Amino acid sequence: MLSFYPGPSKVHPEVLGFIQEAFSNGVVSINHRSERFEVLLKDTLQILHEKWNIPQDYTLYFISSATEAWEIVAQSLIKEKSLHLYNGAFGKKWAHYAHQIIPNAKSFEFGLNDELKSVASKLSTQDYDTICLVQSETSNGTGQNICRSDFKLNEDAIIAVDATSTMGGINLPWQEADVWFASVQKCIGIPAGLGVFICSPKALKRATQLNKKVHYNDVLLMEENRKLFQTHYTPNVLSIYVLNKLAHLLPNLTEIDQQTNEKTKLLTEFFSQKNAYNLSFLVENPIVRLPTVFALQGEAIQIKRLQDLCLKNNIELGKGYGNWKDNTIRIANFPSHTLEDFHQLFNLINS
Numbered sequence: 001m002l003s004f005y006p007g008p009s010k011v012h013p014e015v016l017g018f019i020q021e022a023f024s025n026g027v028v029s030i031n032h033r034s035e036r037f038e039v040l041l042k043d044t045l046q047i048l049h050e051k052w053n054i055p056q057d058y059t060l061y062f063i064s065s066a067t068e069a070w071e072i073v074a075q076s077l078i079k080e081k082s083l084h085l086y087n088g089a090f091g092k093k094w095a096h097y098a099h100q101i102i103p104n105a106k107s108f109e110f111g112l113n114d115e116l117k118s119v120a121s122k123l124s125t126q127d128y129d130t131i132c133l134v135q136s137e138t139s140n141g142t143g144q145n146i147c148r149s150d151f152k153l154n155e156d157a158i159i160a161v162d163a164t165s166t167m168g169g170i171n172l173p174w175q176e177a178d179v180w181f182a183s184v185q186k187c188i189g190i191p192a193g194l195g196v197f198i199c200s201p202k203a204l205k206r207a208t209q210l211n212k213k214v215h216y217n218d219v220l221l222m223e224e225n226r227k228l229f230q231t232h233y234t235p236n237v238l239s240i241y242v243l244n245k246l247a248h249l250l251p252n253l254t255e256i257d258q259q260t261n262e263k264t265k266l267l268t269e270f271f272s273q274k275n276a277y278n279l280s281f282l283v284e285n286p287i288v289r290l291p292t293v294f295a296l297q298g299e300a301i302q303i304k305r306l307q308d309l310c311l312k313n314n315i316e317l318g319k320g321y322g323n324w325k326d327n328t329i330r331i332a333n334f335p336s337h338t339l340e341d342f343h344q345l346f347n348l349i350n351s
Contacts, residue, residue, distance in 0.1 A: 005318040006138050006293045006332040007186035018245045027241045038229040044244040052253045061222045062235055063195040066164040069181035070094045073160045074101040076207050076219040082130040088137035089322040113285035116144040125151050130158055136165035139321040141295030142288050146176045158203055169292045169335050171257045178203040189336040194239035256335050263333050264291040270346055277302045282328050294331040
């Protein structure tokens, strides 16, 4: 089955071999306080810094998922008042869960085709200590440019970004925010069960100032263990191993970014033309159209007809989400997807 679902999605073909290798070498049984694990974790952190062009003074941690990161930000990094800007279901959920922990968490919902820069220019943000943004909104296929200078911030404020559907697939402007996080079942291209959480020195300084160690996944506890090249909890060692192997195998993110853009252009050109299912872009503004998740709208009966056709031919498309459940499809454009994969889909649509 060729999956274009926007997560979990198609994994890199080499993953099966790495999983078998991990079993053969006993990696899945190693203790996370052992020297063998410390060597693995140290190398994984180093290769991700190198291949993803992450600043050396930014720190990486492994957690269970991006969803868990919503809670970590609220428990460890928000001082008193956060502002959540969103235009889709996952940003809204992040704001909801943050409010359960931080009573003064505020939210602002903007339009599907609005650019974050324009939204920020109309808001007063100086009173917030943490700005929470969604760079890639998987539910509707919108993507935002993250730029710190777009916001009027006090000197101490930090920015946290959900990049769940882009991390590992495009270049991200790391220094424009203080916290970045994602799950591995999308652009990173391995099975679900691991999250990546990245902090700037400013974010760690905030965690130190707040000095919260009351939750199991507080940033300070994560950092104490990271310095030892360990994790604060028993981690998904198999996924870390597979991620390590893939990071060594795949090219630098700059090259992957170019490949993603090439496939994005191909998808844009194809769906800009008339097709038998009368599909059109859900996001009309190309500037905020997410390159890694294409959302296409049409009549519900046509959407169902295309989904059924694809399933009969061992191709799975992503279903619509939330308000767009019945009248949209979502097509993932992750590094694991090849040009041949898309031509196979196009040929089927045109058949």
